[in-house]
């Protein structure tokens with residue numbers, strides 16, 4: 001197909017093709033295991049600087065010991081740290097978890113709030129985490145921006161900044177509200193498997209025909225290959241020698 005000329009047109013195609021490639025709702029696509037908004041919020045706090053797989057190993061014991069915000073708000077710090085130790089940065093994460101639970105208890109009647117401006121008042125909860133909870137647990141508009149979303153959306157010509165908040169606003173203007181959570185998770189999956197940071201796999205990418213970066217990368221690869229194939233000119237063996 002002819003490549004769309006505008007970011008809006010490109011975004012429409014990207015939304016459709018990635019939905020075919022990585023089907024499901026935001027909740028289906030979320031790799032963090034959870035049964036409710038409280039569990040997802042706790043798991044997302046733990047996922048900072050940690051893999052989702054590692055978090056999923058830790059959360060069954062965490063949720064068995066602290067099944068709701070009231071229990072987590074009263075947690076003994078050392079016992080909590082011990083459970084979450086393997087996720088890294090366990091002291092600050094333990095503080096954030098109890099602070100988050102206390103905030104929910106004291107200010108939100110024991111229920112995880114769904115509004116972005118309320119979620120970000122909780123310890124350990126930034127815009128990214130708040131948007132994960134909104135889009136996955138509450139099926140509300142929310143577009144979490146992580147390093148994969150930053151990289152892939154820039155390569156696709158959908159964003160122009162390295163600043164996560166700016167990119168969130170840029171993408172919000174291009175993606176329908178109902179699609180935002182799933183779109184973010186799909187960009188993350190695509191960024192992990194195809195549009196990887198080094199040597200993106202454009203040859204197998206379903207977006208290659210509309211991606212403005214694909215031809216530039218192909219040109220770079222061609223230039224690099226021909227440099228390797230063409231040996232540098234050797235100086236003449238006796239150049240400069242006078243007989």
Ligand code: SF4
Nearest residue numbers: 195200202205208211
């Ligand atoms: S064509 Fe290449 S650069 Fe563009 S999105 Fe796909 S993998 Fe990334």
